[in-house]
Amino acid sequence: MSFLMFLNTDLLVATVRLSTPITLAALGATVCERAGVVNIAMEGIMIIGAFFAAVTAFYTGNPWLGLASGVLAGGIYSLIHAAAAISLHLDHVVSGAVLNILAFGITRYLMVLFFGHPGTSDAIPSFLGDYQFAVPLLSKIPVLGPVFFNQTPIIYISFILVIFLAWFLKHTRTGLHIRAAGEHPLALETIGVSVYKIKYLAVFISGLASGLAGAYLSIENNVSFTEGMTNGKGFIALAAMISGGWSAAGSFLSALFFGFADALQIRFQVFRIFHVPEELFIIFPYAATIIAVAGFVRRSRPPKADGVDFIIEKENE
Amino acid sequence: MIECCPYPPYEGNEKRGIMEEALETGRPILETRCITKQFPRVLANDEISILLNKGEILSILGENGAGKSTLMNILYGLYRPTSGEIILKGKEISFSSPRDAIRAGLGMVHQHFMLVETLTVTENIILGSEPSKGGVIDYQLAKKQVLEISELYGLHVDPDEKIENLSVGLQQRVEILKALYRHAEILILDEPTAVLTPQEVEELFRVIRALRDKGVSIIIITHKLEEVMAISERVYILRRGKLSGEGDIKDLTKEELANMMVGRDVVLRVDKKGNGKKKEAVFFIEDLSVLKKGGNALLDSVKLDVSPGEIVGIAGVDGNGQSELSQAVMGLVKIDKGSIRLNGKEISTLSTRERIDEGISFVPSDRQRDGLVLEMSISDNIIIGRHDRKPFVRSAGRINHREIRKYAEKLAVDFDIRTPSVSVSAASLSGGNQQKVILAREFSRSPVFLLLNQPTRGLDVGAIEYIHSRIMEMKQKGAAILLVSLELEEIFALSDRILVIYEGQIVRELKTNETTDYEVGLYMTGGRKKGSLNDGK
Numbered sequence: 001m002s003f004l005m006f007l008n009t010d011l012l013v014a015t016v017r018l019s020t021p022i023t024l025a026a027l028g029a030t031v032c033e034r035a036g037v038v039n040i041a042m043e044g045i046m047i048i049g050a051f052f053a054a055v056t057a058f059y060t061g062n063p064w065l066g067l068a069s070g071v072l073a074g075g076i077y078s079l080i081h082a083a084a085a086i087s088l089h090l091d092h093v094v095s096g097a098v099l100n101i102l103a104f105g106i107t108r109y110l111m112v113l114f115f116g117h118p119g120t121s122d123a124i125p126s127f128l129g130d131y132q133f134a135v136p137l138l139s140k141i142p143v144l145g146p147v148f149f150n151q152t153p154i155i156y157i158s159f160i161l162v163i164f165l166a167w168f169l170k171h172t173r174t175g176l177h178i179r180a181a182g183e184h185p186l187a188l189e190t191i192g193v194s195v196y197k198i199k200y201l202a203v204f205i206s207g208l209a210s211g212l213a214g215a216y217l218s219i220e221n222n223v224s225f226t227e228g229m230t231n232g233k234g235f236i237a238l239a240a241m242i243s244g245g246w247s248a249a250g251s252f253l254s255a256l257f258f259g260f261a262d263a264l265q266i267r268f269q270v271f272r273i274f275h276v277p278e279e280l281f282i283i284f285p286y287a288a289t290i291i292a293v294a295g296f297v298r299r300s301r302p303p304k305a306d307g308v309d310f311i312i313e314k315e316n317e
Numbered sequence: 318m319i320e321c322c323p324y325p326p327y328e329g330n331e332k333r334g335i336m337e338e339a340l341e342t343g344r345p346i347l348e349t350r351c352i353t354k355q356f357p358r359v360l361a362n363d364e365i366s367i368l369l370n371k372g373e374i375l376s377i378l379g380e381n382g383a384g385k386s387t388l389m390n391i392l393y394g395l396y397r398p399t400s401g402e403i404i405l406k407g408k409e410i411s412f413s414s415p416r417d418a419i420r421a422g423l424g425m426v427h428q429h430f431m432l433v434e435t436l437t438v439t440e441n442i443i444l445g446s447e448p449s450k451g452g453v454i455d456y457q458l459a460k461k462q463v464l465e466i467s468e469l470y471g472l473h474v475d476p477d478e479k480i481e482n483l484s485v486g487l488q489q490r491v492e493i494l495k496a497l498y499r500h501a502e503i504l505i506l507d508e509p510t511a512v513l514t515p516q517e518v519e520e521l522f523r524v525i526r527a528l529r530d531k532g533v534s535i536i537i538i539t540h541k542l543e544e545v546m547a548i549s550e551r552v553y554i555l556r557r558g559k560l561s562g563e564g565d566i567k568d569l570t571k572e573e574l575a576n577m578m579v580g581r582d583v584v585l586r587v588d589k590k591g592n593g594k595k596k597e598a599v600f601f602i603e604d605l606s607v608l609k610k611g612g613n614a615l616l617d618s619v620k621l622d623v624s625p626g627e628i629v630g631i632a633g634v635d636g637n638g639q640s641e642l643s644q645a646v647m648g649l650v651k652i653d654k655g656s657i658r659l660n661g662k663e664i665s666t667l668s669t670r671e672r673i674d675e676g677i678s679f680v681p682s683d684r685q686r687d688g689l690v691l692e693m694s695i696s697d698n699i700i701i702g703r704h705d706r707k708p709f710v711r712s713a714g715r716i717n718h719r720e721i722r723k724y725a726e727k728l729a730v731d732f733d734i735r736t737p738s739v740s741v742s743a744a745s746l747s748g749g750n751q752q753k754v755i756l757a758r759e760f761s762r763s764p765v766f767l768l769l770n771q772p773t774r775g776l777d778v779g780a781i782e783y784i785h786s787r788i789m790e791m792k793q794k795g796a797a798i799l800l801v802s803l804e805l806e807e808i809f810a811l812s813d814r815i816l817v818i819y820e821g822q823i824v825r826e827l828k829t830n831e832t833t834d835y836e837v838g839l840y841m842t843g844g845r846k847k848g849s850l851n852d853g854k
Contacts (some may be wrong), residue, residue, distance in 0.1 A: 170455055173447045179446055180433045187431035190395065191445035191495070192416025304434070 011263055012147040016155060016243050017221065018261025021213040021230075026166055026236035026244065026251035028209025033246055035202030036182035038307035040096035041081050043234025044103030046172070047227075049074035049214025055114055056223035057218075058122040065213070067128065069144045073205050075146065077103070082203035084253065085304055086196055086198045090309045100234070121225040128153050128220035154216040161209070166248035178202050182303030185304015185310045195310055196305045211236065232286070236282045245300035254292065261288035333638045339492050344500070346371040346534050347392075347503055351400035354387050361387040363558040364401070369503065374525060374535045376545040376566075376576055379555035381748075385538045386428070388555070389505050391632065393425045395420035416445075419653070424496025428508040430488050431495075438474055440465050442495045471580040473525060484842075485634070488519035493524065502527065505536045514634060515805065515838035523549050539704040540578070540778075542571050550854045554578050579778050590654050598622035600797045605655030607641045607821075617821040619655070623766065623797040629813030630829070631801040638821035639801045640682065643770045646799075647679050648672055659766055673702065676765035676817040680755055680772050682801070691744035695736060696725030698743045699758050722778055732757040749780030756787055767791055768802045785811060805834045819843050 025042040032039040053070025084095035139149035169175040180188045185195040216227040244250025266283040347369040354362040394412030554562040554577040562577035600623040607616040644650035648669040657665040681687035725739040775779040817825040817840040825840040
């Protein structure tokens, strides 16, 4: 079997599918960090989103309700991070780490509560993967057509979000305020815009996006929730955001790269073209992450006040 | 007269009664009555009552920590007063946020600019008051509005340029435009000249007067006497949170102002005794270059020399290579070319430690980051660098705490470090006393060569006076001194020769008594191209 036979359209379709949760979480993180709040909690928010999407879809039988509930659960869960990092002035990384650990605890507890056992939930009756549809005309474009225009709902939403958020940050008032909050929050406060409100909003947006990423994992790419099914994607999203230079489009491209690495890894494992233990291939996307971040990160600059605590009233002048 | 705040009347204008006078003319636009602000540990404002007339330029003079900025932040709605009233156009008001203050017609130009560097001029000006439809910003309209105001007030700036690409003077202009865009009738400028060159100061004054003529009332907060004398019509003086005087500028002298500000007589000029003939130089820098990653020169073929008993001042706008120069001398940055010699010995290949052993002392510009280990005690900070040498260490490498303490206590007296004990942390000291700890450590080594980078940054007049006198003492003792400072006043007060640094090059050498701050300012901004360095010799 030759190596080249892997480089086909299927590989690219798989790339997009595998990159979607990374894209969504990275987009959210981008908004969050542009407002100056460091967010490493995507992993935890995703797992919460995935769980609630699956539970709702399971009990209502309606995956769309599952989607809404996953997104909302992510948003609400992220508010813990907002309260801790913004109002209580906790270190952003500490708060994020706590949220990640907490999410795994919560979902295990709730698994037992709802399904009577830990591990994997019962299969949902109907999943979003059923709603795959081809966009007329566009899906007929060779190679790119099936890759980008014959996909499932959340994947389309992720494409729209990339474009929307790029535009949103650049062209709306709120977007401008978010960018200012991450660079020089006091400049924003002194012309009368509440920095706290903007930061809360940005964290909430990132929670919604990560919740959506979780929903994708459990009810679109899969038919059930499994504990730990995020499998480090939240952290890869963090890497995608950084190597994407804290921009929506950059995050998307980086996420595609990581998705590609993942897709390649799976094929290597399945087809066993190289005679090495398959575990080595599993490392591949993570190794790619390290290389990409090491290679790109020097060129991209984080928002100046990213992760810096903001308190208005100071004791001395 | 408002009775809550009786300050000792200053001799010479005891019967002023400015307030009544102004009230009679019927033009007061803004008034504070007995404003008090109590912070957890500091009483920052103690019953302060001031009054601003429409269309006047008012100064509020005071040292660092006198409570000026607190008062302005209260006016601007950033802080809430503990007690007291603010009366705007005859009505009592209370601001709960800057938004309220802006709406009421107040604009503030902060000392540290409130500009987002990665955004454009237009984006910064409209921030928070964006012309928009359904949340979408109309950038076309915004740009047009910005151009209109800058035309109206004669404040020209490229609306599409990013802030990070603008000079400090232009950045300040954007700040002023930002206030005007919000229809400010009262403009508060906090230490507006702190970072400007003399030319930029002159331009700023022109702008301020033009604004006044258009009916804008202006408050300038400053600790610079010259500035008060040059631009304002009236002045209030704050000292330790209290109003210590007020008056018309035309009735006051600089000395009177200084007296009211500091609370005692101040020597405004350092006695600069020349030590006669210039000795042979001991410290040389030749052809020194430091390149940025990517190739731009941060220091470009710098050449200078310093003689014993001479102070050479490096004047320049911040960021023109001053920090690289001191880092290069101390061995904190890799040099790409050139040589540094002390007493005929090449030191550019030595480690920082070895350079210090050759007789270099260094006072860094950021005392809290580079000068001290804040968490450590005063005594440890005083001996750091010699902590592994006799007599501070016993034979087996054990630290001799008793010896250290004895030594530190002696220096604390010598250098007037005001502290209950030398075992308290350096962080607990005031800025002036922190600087004295560094001076004690560095000066007590009896250096051959002394490198001072902004030795009085952010200190009050009393501390500046003291530090300047210690520097002159080192000069008298025969140290060769290189003084880097952003304060032209300091450069002129201390140095014998002035080297102007611009974009990493020494563009001009001038003798202090043969030049003016205006001329130096011109070179600082690249106003004239590189002249012959040997002109003065």
